Amino acid sequence: MFPLETKQSGGKLLTPSDLWGRVFLEEMPCRRYNKKKCKDQKEHHGYKIGIWNVRTLNQAGKLENLKTEMQKNEVSVLGVSEVRWKGQGEIRSGDYTVYYSGGERAERGVTIVVHKSVVRTVKKIVCNDRIIALKLKAEPVDILIMQVYMPTSEYEDDEVEKVYNTIVEILQEDGRGDTNSIILGDRNSIVGDEPYQNIVGSHGLGRWNHRGQMLIDFCERNGLIVNNAWFKKPKRRIYTWKAPGDWRRHQLDYILVKH
Numbered sequence: 622m623f624p625l626e627t628k629q630s631g632g633k634l635l636t637p638s639d640l641w642g643r644v645f646l647e648e649m650p651c652r653r654y655n656k657k658k659c660k661d662q663k664e665h666h667g668y669k670i671g672i673w674n675v676r677t678l679n680q681a682g683k684l685e686n687l688k689t690e691m692q693k694n695e696v697s698v699l700g701v702s703e704v705r706w707k708g709q710g711e712i713r714s715g716d717y718t719v720y721y722s723g724g725e726r727a728e729r730g731v732t733i734v735v736h737k738s739v740v741r742t743v744k745k746i747v748c749n750d751r752i753i754a755l756k757l758k759a760e761p762v763d764i765l766i767m768q769v770y771m772p773t774s775e776y777e778d779d780e781v782e783k784v785y786n787t788i789v790e791i792l793q794e795d796g797r798g799d800t801n802s803i804i805l806g807d808r809n810s811i812v813g814d815e816p817y818q819n820i821v822g823s824h825g826l827g828r829w830n831h832r833g834q835m836l837i838d839f840c841e842r843n844g845l846i847v848n849n850a851w852f853k854k855p856k857r858r859i860y861t862w863k864a865p866g867d868w869r870r871h872q873l874d875y876i877l878v879k880h
Contacts, residue, residue: 668697668739670766672805672874674861678704679727687734688717697736698755700768700805702874704730709748720755722748731768731806747791751784754791762799767791769806774832781832785839792843804845804877807861810836811871812847819880822851826859826872840877848876 671694678684678701691699705727712719716737723730731753735743744763745756754767769788772780788804796802810832814825820840825847829837840846860870 668764669695670698670700670803670805670876671696672700672702672768672807672876674702674807674874676703678706678732684714684719688715691717691734691736697739698766699734700766701732701734702768702770702807704732706730706732720746720748720753722750722753724750729770731770733766733768745795747795749787752787752791754795756795756800759801762801765792765796765800765802767802767804767806769804769808771807771809771832773809778835781835785835788839789843802845802879805874807874808832808836809873811873812836812850812875814850819846821847824853824859825850826856826870836875844880845877846880848878850875 671691673687673690675683675687678687687699687701690696704721704723706721706723707725707727707730709722712721717734718737718740719732719734720743721730721732729750731748731751733753733755735755739757742757742759743755744758745754747754751770751772752767754765757764757766767788769784771784792802811827811830812821812825812833813827813829814823815821815829816823817837818841820837836847859872861872861874863870
């Protein structure tokens with residue numbers, strides 16, 4: 622487990638529009654390990670999982686706002702990108718625990734935030750400044766949840782492949798057998814709205830790009846699907862990034878799951 626570090630976010634609440642990229646995966650069809658009914662989870666045995674690119678958690682009130690949104694949307698596990706925290710650690714804040722991993726400078730960085738009802742099931746943590754993975758003990762099978770922040774278009778494809786290779790290593794080590802593997806995160810890629818085999822559905826946004834094709838190829842090699850491209854939603858609910866001035870919107874955040 623990480624060494625515990627203390628980090629304060631301040632008490633000022635920001636508006637929900639200050640936090641981008643919300644994507645939710647509705648109730649996971651799994652039972653919590655101890656089978657105990659919990660009022661906080663509305664007495665169902667499952668998790669609601671989401672991803673969010675917050676652009677930074679290094680501003681007063683951002684963490685409090687994130688926790689408020691998790692509570693309002695009844696999210697049990699939230700993967701967060703671009704938090705811009707340095708080092709690695711674990712923070713307990715109210716009903717939530719934040720597992721975070723960053724580099725030596727306040728850039729990039731990823732976290733997974735879990736509700737107190739989930740903390741007791743965490744059995745392993747793997748991380749670097751672009752990937753953090755938690756393995757949860759559950760029934761009938763364990764759950765591996767990975768949060769990933771992929772290199773932007775400023776980086777060469779080789780850097781992207783390095784991250785994909787690390788994901789594969791984690792899958793091979795901790796996602797073997799019947800483990801339910803879920804890969805969350807900001808892919809900085811577009812898979813578009815054209816279906817491809819059983820990997821991408823028709824409910825994405827825009828036209829695929831080169832990095833999107835790399836993502837599709839990665840899914841094809843590793844038996845994964847782009848889960849949030851299979852469910853119809855209004856276009857205004859799909860985009861997870863917009864350009865300054867709101868002249869362009871893209872869907873860059875995806876949830877990958879096994880076939």
